[in-house]
Each structure stands twice: as C-alpha cells, then as structure tokens.
Amino acid sequence: VDRLPLSYRAKLYRDTFPQFPDSWPWVETGRWLNAIWVTGNDYRGSGYYGSYPRGYLPRVLSLFPDRVRTLHVFSGSLPPRPGEVRVDLLPNPDARADVKADARHLPFGDRTFDLVLADPPYSSLDAERYGTTMPSRLAVVREIARVLEPGGYLVWLDLVRPMYRKSELEGVGLIGIVRSTNHRVRLATIFRRR
Numbered sequence: 606v607d608r609l610p611l612s613y614r615a616k617l618y619r620d621t622f623p624q625f626p627d628s629w630p631w632v633e634t635g636r637w638l639n640a641i642w643v644t645g646n647d648y649r650g651s652g653y654y655g656s657y658p659r660g661y662l663p664r665v666l667s668l669f670p671d672r673v674r675t676l677h678v679f680s681g682s683l684p685p686r687p688g689e690v691r692v693d694l695l696p697n698p699d700a701r702a703d704v705k706a707d708a709r710h711l712p713f714g715d716r717t718f719d720l721v722l723a724d725p726p727y728s729s730l731d732a733e734r735y736g737t738t739m740p741s742r743l744a745v746v747r748e749i750a751r752v753l754e755p756g757g758y759l760v761w762l763d764l765v766r767p768m769y770r771k772s773e774l775e776g777v778g779l780i781g782i783v784r785s786t787n788h789r790v791r792l793a794t795i796f797r798r799r
C-alpha cells in the first residue's frame with residue numbers, strides 16, 4: 606500500500622535540491638533508493654551532542670511530502686513542529702520533547718504514524734554522554750514497527766544498519782551521510798512497514 610513509488614520520491618528530492626546534483630538519490634531495481642549526502646560541517650547547529658547534521662531533516666522530509674503523522678524517536682534538540690511528535694527519555698536538560706518516554710515502550714497505539722525518524726545513541730559511550738544506557742536496536746525497531754501503519758516509513762540514522770524482522774519491515778533505502786573529514790560516517794536506513 607505504498608502511496609508513492611520510490612522513483613517518484615527520488616524525483617521529489619531532485620526537484621527540491623537542484624543545487625546538490627551529487628546528492629540525488631538513485632533507485633536500483635525499482636526497490637532500493639540509495640544516495641550519499643555530503644552535508645559539511647555546521648557550527649551554527651544546535652550544539653547538542655550527536656545532533657542531526659546540517660540539512661539532514663529537510664532532505665529526508667523532501668522524500669515524504671505525503672506524510673500525515675510524523676514521530677521523532679530520540680528527538681534530542683529537535684524544535685517542535687506542527688503535526689510532529691517528539692519522544693526522548695530526557696535524561697539531561699538540553700533535550701526537549703513533547704513526550705518523555707523510552708523508545709522501547711512508546712506510549713502510542715498500533716499503526717499511529719506513517720513516518721518515523723529515529724536517531725539513537727550510536728554506542729554505549731554515546732549513551733553515557735546522554736545519561737542513558739544503549740537500548741537494543743532490534744527492540745526499538747520492533748516497537749517502531751508496531752506504531753507504524755502499513756506502508757509507513759522508518760528512517761533510522763546510525764553507524765550500522767540495524768537488525769529488523771523481515772515479516773514486519775522491508776528495507777527500501779540506504780543513504781550514506783558524510784559530514785566532513787574526521788567525523789564518523791552515518792547511514793540512514795529506510796524501511797517500509799509491511
């Protein structure tokens with residue numbers, strides 16, 4: 606029950622960012638949307654440890670203009686936006702959220718959202734910096750799958766491609782995120798709810 610084909614989503618990105626031709630997604634075998642985004646450094650960013658690289662959010666959102674209910678899990682310093690819900694455990698005062706909750710136990714019913722963006726701690730060391738422990742990726746991915754409606758999307762930003770249940774999610778995209786020299790390279794994995 607996908608609403609728009611991946612090739613059309615890639616076209617929407619190209620139309621939104623004609624100035625970044627190197628970042629245009631390509632669609633392989635009609636099933637995989639791939640891209641590499643070199644975002645560059647941003648010293649005007651939120652300053653929050655591990656915050657989204659510059660331009661990450663507008664680029665991702667350009668792929669999903671049809672979204673109706675969006676959830677941000679591990680929202681950190683993200684500002685509020687209409688129609689979007691932010692969830693974080695809020696271990697430190699710099700984080701903000703609409704709902705304080707653990708990503709492993711989201712306080713929402715099944716099939717509540719059609720787009721979920723997740724930006725977990727990438728390691729135990731990262732988690733320590735937030736004052737949390739490293740949650741099991743599989744447990745969080747499964748919990749997100751529960752609150753996604755069929756045909757809905759999850760975009761998971763991490764240093765690894767997370768484990769998931771093939772009965773629940775279908776992997777449909779891989780976007781490499783390169784910030785600058787000497788920064789960790791991240792991967793946004795895109796899943797569609799079956």
Ligand SMILES: C[S@@+](CC[C@H](N)C(=O)[O-])C[C@H]1O[C@@H](n2cnc3c(N)ncnc32)[C@H](O)[C@@H]1O
Pocket residue numbers: 651653654655656657678679680681682683692693694695696697700706707708709724725726727732735737738740
């Ligand atoms: C990589 S940061 C997210 C940064 C965010 N993308 C931004 O741009 O500011 C990870 C966030 O996960 C939160 N967190 C850690 N463990 C969590 C858990 N089990 N449930 C919910 N949030 C958690 C931390 O408080 C931290 O804000």
